[in-house]
Amino acid sequence: MRLWAPLLRRITSVEYRFYSTMAAKRIAVCQMTSVADKSKNLEVVTQLIHDAAKDNAQMIFFPEACDFICDNKKDTLASAEPILTGNTVKQYRDLAIEHNVWLSMGGVHEQDETNPNKMFNTHIIINSKGEIVQTYRKLHLFDVEIPEKNVRLKESDFCNPGRHIVTPVDSPVGKIGLAICYDMRFPELSTTLSVFNADILTYPSAFTHATGVAHWHVLLRARAIENQCYVIAAAQTGQHNSKRRSYGHALCVSPWGEVLADCGDSAPRYALAEIDTVREVRRNMPVFQHRRPDVYSLYALSLRKDRLPEHTENFAPVENRTADAAVDEPANVFGHVKVPESCVFYKSKLTYAFVNLRCVIPGHVLIAPLRLAERNKDLTDEEAEDFFRTVRLVQKLMERVHKTESCTVTIQDGPDAGQTVRHLHCHILPRRKGDFIENDHIYLELAKHDQFTPKYPGKPARSLEEMRTEATMLREEIKKMTEEER
Template structure:
């Protein structure tokens, strides 16, 4: 496996970030480590779970305190009826296995975008980002508020999330984790800076965008959007990703990455299943915010203020 090491040294002289991809981890300071995980989900739940277990084990070996998994990490089916039929409630076998995995490994786990069965609704499910602590308890469940609807008649690609997903209705406050205050989002949410600014205003230090970006949109926009969200909020951005061909209809872009509050990519996965690990240094975050106090310069007298949610 390729070893790729990038050192991000930006104009504020913060010489603490090391980007690592491969089987070795270089740690510059005693800050907590976060692992982003990349995988190719299929309709085989058991196989997907095996992949998740393997990636958690690797993250544990590399001393990560939290691991992040992409949207649709539970499964990725190729038709609406299968997607809805395969969904489980949060007390189902899949999430129960995730909770045990977190507890057994004494690690926080983020599963961003599992298919949650909603009561007796036979037509719609929720796209839910589940955060589990190291004791195996669910600490927060965010349900995706921006649904990805796209129909390209030229290419024949039609992805209409609203056909089978119940839209979420709430931006949730950040959760205190071993790496800092974590704000939850999912995939398409990244295209709406309002949610990232709201999460920053609510106290987030890290933003998460677990995703299954299509190959075309990922090639054009993935890194640009992630870096923009980091720069404008002065937050770390952690984006686990699906990669490769899931079925005959769907191919994902991949390139899972972690970005620092200065906008530098400090960890990135290759194109296959695997993980990348990076330090989360809140001292750097605080210095960036202090030296470039953008929040103090906002002209709230000229445009609407994004208020913290109660």
């Protein structure tokens, strides 16, 4: 350790700033005391955005519950709004446009339109054009009772947890990893976001006063140091009502663990900080290269790169997002469902290939035996030969059509392997470099791509017309390919 000491002393926060580029980005981290009155909270948000924008902040970060804080479940649920059609988020979007800034609205109460007794705690990123760039639903709900500290909060009484880690969001100030408040106590989440190249970790919070005194600065500095990321944690502060008091101290922490901004316990206010490259600190102490994935690993991640369908403009209700029923058309057996003949693009003596209702990536097609054989072991020798001959043919076709040189070819053989249709089938997915942040994450998406329910949207179904069009094109292409090979 003595040999390393001189080097470590040189890598100080002062030298970190010396190494940083001249292209630093300015952020504002905000602090407020939300109450039950949404209009009063919006006035505070509006003034903070106005003032921070005048100070040339490119992105402004607001705390959890920036829309409101009520003192009971009934009023909380009644005050929640949908993301796309709610007035509060519309006002935030208008403010982003008016002041030409990006906004992190750290945790609004999102109405669950499928369940009037629950809501979501949702972090929204809005760009300077007023567009919702990304959303994140809080994964870890704060269900804590500490009688001696007079702390009791059961977030699960009125809130549903999110289901995805959201991959870092590109912004003018860097790649942002999204989280909310209590999430900071779970280092697996921050490690995942840093592995996916986050420059900034955000923890918009309404931290209780008792836990804040003990843990706030320690946890946030630890997340910054161990992940070599900036940490931005906008905060609620002060007495919201007779039941609730927040700690405050909205922070910005550097990757070296230096507190660059601290709002103390007053509100409303904001603090400015310069966000720069994390490259130098990661180069000088390459902890990511020193990880031991052969010994430990983050191996079961539920990741989301795109926005949720219900947070996307022109989203149709779940009940309308299924393939159109085929009218008076022959169909092929596929487990418990039927595949319209018009969606089949290849058929041999014992096997057929068809386009997919829900695609993980473009060109995702399926191959199945004509007979309802549930498992690979259930095929006869003749069926197996025909089936795998078809797999090779279709893989060649999809690489030709999609101009790739690689495919994921996979069979989920049995329920414990992720098989949801009790009919043997092979997935063919044409692959390009970078189509997934980590190559093998395609298997995680494949495992859940067809779980389309109100609580878990999965992949939306395509229309029958869209599927027919693709099948027609593939029939033509396979005809050309076979003719060229004669």
